Amino acid sequence: MNAGRREELTAINHRFTEHLRQEIKADTPVPTTREDIDYRIGVLTLLLQDAGAKALEYHLARCLQARNEPGI
Numbered sequence: 001m002n003a004g005r006r007e008e009l010t011a012i013n014h015r016f017t018e019h020l021r022q023e024i025k026a027d028t029p030v031p032t033t034r035e036d037i038d039y040r041i042g043v044l045t046l047l048l049q050d051a052g053a054k055a056l057e058y059h060l061a062r063c064l065q066a067r068n069e070p071g072i
Contacts (some may be wrong), residue, residue, distance in 0.1 A: 017047060026055040030066045037067050 020043075031037045044060040 017053075020047065020056060021053050022054055024059050026058045028059055030059075030062050034067070038064050041067065
């Protein structure tokens, strides 16, 4: 951002979002380890700050729910 390359960052963000939309669907399994769940939650939370695909939002909600389950 400070280097004046906002357009490049926007393009990268768009490509990354599209990649995640292809990889993560509403029925994509939630990771099984706490570390992987936390990572996925972090990535999706940052990505969906403005607005995003409903499937990604739903998957984020499932990850948050799984993180609160005993044993994870």
